[in-house]
Amino acid sequence: MEILQILINGLLLGGFYALIGVGFSLVWGVTNIINLAHGALALLGAYITFYMFQELNIDPFLTIPVSFVLLFALGYIIQRYVMNLVVKAQIFILLILTFGLEIFLVNFMTTFFSADFRSVTPEYAGKSLMLGDIVIPYIRLGVFVICVIIAFVTGLFLDKTWTGKAIKATSLDIEAAMMTGINPAKIYAITFGLGTALAGVSGTLLTLTQAFSPNIAGGLTLRAFIVAILGGLGRVEGALVGGLVLGVIETFSSYVIGESYKNAIAFGLMVVMLVLKPSGLMGRKYYAEVKH
Amino acid sequence: MINRKLILFAIFLLLLLALPFVISGYWLRVLTQTFLFAAIATGSDIIIGYTGYPAFGNIAFFGVGAYVTGVLMTKYGFSFAATLPLCALSGIILAALLGIPILRLKGHYFAIATVGVMETIRELIDNMTELTGGGLGLTLPIMSGEPEYIYKFFYFAMLGCMLFALLISFIISKVKPGYALRAIRVDEDAASVMGINTPVYKTFAWALSAAIVGISGGIYAYWLSYIDPHTVFVGTYSVKMFAMILLGGAGTVMGPLLGAFILELISEFVWSKFIAIHGMVLGLLIILIILFIPKGIFQTFKGGFSFRKLMANLKENSL
Numbered sequence: 253m254e255i256l257q258i259l260i261n262g263l264l265l266g267g268f269y270a271l272i273g274v275g276f277s278l279v280w281g282v283t284n285i286i287n288l289a290h291g292a293l294a295l296l297g298a299y300i301t302f303y304m305f306q307e308l309n310i311d312p313f314l315t316i317p318v319s320f321v322l323l324f325a326l327g328y329i330i331q332r333y334v335m336n337l338v339v340k341a342q343i344f345i346l347l348i349l350t351f352g353l354e355i356f357l358v359n360f361m362t363t364f365f366s367a368d369f370r371s372v373t374p375e376y377a378g379k380s381l382m383l384g385d386i387v388i389p390y391i392r393l394g395v396f397v398i399c400v401i402i403a404f405v406t407g408l409f410l411d412k413t414w415t416g417k418a419i420k421a422t423s424l425d426i427e428a429a430m431m432t433g434i435n436p437a438k439i440y441a442i443t444f445g446l447g448t449a450l451a452g453v454s455g456t457l458l459t460l461t462q463a464f465s466p467n468i469a470g471g472l473t474l475r476a477f478i479v480a481i482l483g484g485l486g487r488v489e490g491a492l493v494g495g496l497v498l499g500v501i502e503t504f505s506s507y508v509i510g511e512s513y514k515n516a517i518a519f520g521l522m523v524v525m526l527v528l529k530p531s532g533l534m535g536r537k538y539y540a541e542v543k544h
Numbered sequence: 545m546i547n548r549k550l551i552l553f554a555i556f557l558l559l560l561l562a563l564p565f566v567i568s569g570y571w572l573r574v575l576t577q578t579f580l581f582a583a584i585a586t587g588s589d590i591i592i593g594y595t596g597y598p599a600f601g602n603i604a605f606f607g608v609g610a611y612v613t614g615v616l617m618t619k620y621g622f623s624f625a626a627t628l629p630l631c632a633l634s635g636i637i638l639a640a641l642l643g644i645p646i647l648r649l650k651g652h653y654f655a656i657a658t659v660g661v662m663e664t665i666r667e668l669i670d671n672m673t674e675l676t677g678g679g680l681g682l683t684l685p686i687m688s689g690e691p692e693y694i695y696k697f698f699y700f701a702m703l704g705c706m707l708f709a710l711l712i713s714f715i716i717s718k719v720k721p722g723y724a725l726r727a728i729r730v731d732e733d734a735a736s737v738m739g740i741n742t743p744v745y746k747t748f749a750w751a752l753s754a755a756i757v758g759i760s761g762g763i764y765a766y767w768l769s770y771i772d773p774h775t776v777f778v779g780t781y782s783v784k785m786f787a788m789i790l791l792g793g794a795g796t797v798m799g800p801l802l803g804a805f806i807l808e809l810i811s812e813f814v815w816s817k818f819i820a821i822h823g824m825v826l827g828l829l830i831i832l833i834i835l836f837i838p839k840g841i842f843q844t845f846k847g848g849f850s851f852r853k854l855m856a857n858l859k860e861n862s863l
Contacts, residue, residue: 280652284652286652286655286656334831334835336862336863337835337858337859337861337862338834338835338838338861338862339861339862339863340860340861340862340863341838341860341861343598343651343652343655344592344598344600344655344786345790345834345838345861347598347600347652347655347786348783348786348787348790348830348834349830349831349834349835351779351783351830352783352787352827352828352829352830352831352834353827353831354827355780355783355823355824355826355827355830356823356824356827356828356831357827358823359821359822359823359824359826359827360824362823363820363821363823363824436863437863440863470779474659474663477656481656512667512670512671513667513671515663515664515667516663516664516667516668516671519660519661519663519664519667520660520664522656522657522660523645523646523657523660523661523664526646526649526653526656526657526660527645527646527648527649527657530649530653
C-alpha cells in the first residue's frame with residue numbers, strides 16, 4: 253500500500269512538473285532558446301497569486317487567468333523587443349542573456365517582495381480524499397487535474413488553431429514559413445509569451461503546494477529543463493510524460509535513498525538521458541530538432 | 545606591433561606588482577577578486593572560446609578545487625602550497641572522466657550537461673558531511689601573520705594564478721594543438737577529416753581549463769578560510785565568467801582577462817554605490833553586453849568607438 257501512496261504522490265508532483273516543463277519545452281523547441289529565466293517568471297505568477305489572495309482575498313485557483321494574461325504580455329514584450337534582437341546568435345549568447353534576465357528578476361523580487369518564504373493557505377488546504385489507506389489532498393488533486401487540462405489544451409491549440417499551426421511550421425522550417433506569409437518575429441513572440449504564461453500559471457499552482465521565495469527560481473528552471481530533456485523538445489505529450497516520470501522517480505528516490513540526494517538523482521537522470529537518447533523519450537527526429 | 549603589445553603588457557604587469565605597496569586593503573581585496581575572475585575566465589576560455597564548447601558549469605572545477613584544498617588542509621594536514629597541484633589534478637581527472645560521455649554532446653546539450661554536473665557534485669559534497677562538513681561548511685586553518693602580509697600574500701598568489709592561466713592560454717594560441725582546437729570550433733567534422741582526433745583534443749582542452757579553474761578554487765578557499773557548497777558552486781560566477789569572456793573577446797589570449805577587469809571593477813563600483821539593487825544592475829549589465837557587444841569590445845571598436853557599430857551588432861543577429 254505504501255508503494256501505491258508513493259506512486260500517487262509522485263504522479264501528483266509530476267503533474268506540476270509537466271506544466272512547468274511544457275512552456276519551457278515549447279519555447280526551446282520552437283525558438284531554440286533555453287530560457288533560464290523560466291523559473292523566475294513562474295515565481296512572478298506565484299507572487300501575483302500571493303498578493304491577490306492576501307490583499308484581496310481572491311481564491312488562488314481564480315487567479316490563474318490573471319497570471320496567464322499578465323505573464324503572456326510580459327513574455328511577448330521580452331521576446332519581441334529583446335530576445336528577437338539576438339535570436340540568431342550563437343546558442344550560449346542566448347543562454348547568458350536569459351540568465352542575465354534571471355538574475356535581474358530574482359533580485360527584483362528579492363528587493364520588492366523580500367526573500368521571505370511565502371505560502372498561500374486557503375480554508376480547504378488541509379482536506380483530503382481518503383481511499384482506504386491512501387490519502388490524496390484535494391488541493392494536490394486539483395492542481396494535478398488543472399495541470400493536465402492546461403497541457404492538453406495547449407496541445408489542442410498547437411494542433412488545431414491557425415496560430416498553433418504557424419508556431420509548428422516556424423519551428424520546422426522558418427524560411428518556408430516566411431514564404432507562406434508567417435511573420436516569425438511575431439510567432440516567436442507569441443510562443444515565448446505562451447511559454448511564459450504557462451510558467452506563470454505553474455507559479456500560481458505552486459503557491460498551493462509549497463512555500464516559495466525568489467531563491468527557488470533556479471531549482472524550478474532546472475526541473476523544467478529536466479522535464480524537457482526527458483520528454484523530448486517542443487512536444488506537449490513529451491512534457492507530460494517527462495513530468496510524470498520525473499515526479500515519480502524523485503518521490504521514489506527520496507523514499508529509498510533519502511531526500512538529500514533528490515537533485516543529484518534528477519540531474520544524473522538528465523545527464524544519462526542526454527548521453528543515451530538526446531531526443532528524449534517522446535522526441536521525434538524531424539520535430540523541434542536541435543539546431544546548432 | 546608585437547613589440548608594442550609586449551611593452552604595454554610589461555607596463556601592466558609592473559603596475560600590478562607595484563600596486564600592493566601603495567593601495568589600501570580594500571583595493572587589494574578588489575584586485576585579488578579581479579585576478580580570480582581573470583584566471584577563471586582565461587582558463588575557461590580554452591574550452592569555451594578556443595574549442596567552442598560552452599562549458600556553462602565550469603565553476604564545478606572551482607568548487608572541487610576549493611574542497612580539495614579545504615579537505616586536505618583540515619583533515620590531512622597538508623600545507624597550502626602542496627594542495628594546489630592536487631587541485632589541478634582533480635580538475636584534470638574529473639574533466640577527463642566526464643569528458644568521455646559529455647563531450648559527445650553539442651551546443652545547448654553540452655552547456656546544460658555541465659550545469660547538471662556542477663549541481664550533482666555540489667549535492668554530493670553537501671551530503672558527504674563526514675569529509676566536507678556538508679551544509680555546515682568547512683573552516684580552513686587561518687594563515688598566520690599580520691593582516692597586511694596576508695592580504696599581500698593572496699594578492700600575489702592570485703596574480704600568479706592569473707599569469708599562469710595567461711601563459712597557458714598564450715602557449716595554446718601558438719602551438720599546433722591550439723590550431724586543432726580552433727579547427728574543432730570552426731567545423732568539428734572537417735577537423736576530424738583532417739586527421740585531428742577530436743575526442744582527445746576536446747578532452748585535453750577541457751582538462752587544461754579544469755586544471756586552471758581548480759587551482760583558482762584552491763587559492764580562493766584558503767583566502768576565504770571558510771567554504772560551504774553554496775559559496776564555491778555558484779551559478780552566478782559561471783554567468784559572470786561568460787560575460788567577461790564575451791566582453792573581452794572569446795578565443796583570444798588577453799580578451800577574457802580584460803573582460804574580467806572591466807566587468808569586475810564595474811560591478812564593484814555598482815556594489816559600493818547601489819548595494820540594494822546591485823543584483824538587478826548586474827543582470828541588466830549582462831543583458832546589455834550580450835545585446836550590444838557580444839563580439840567583445842576590441843573586435844567591435846577596432847577602428848575607434850562609435851554608436852553605429854553598437855547598433856550594427858544589435859541588428860546582425862536579429863530576426
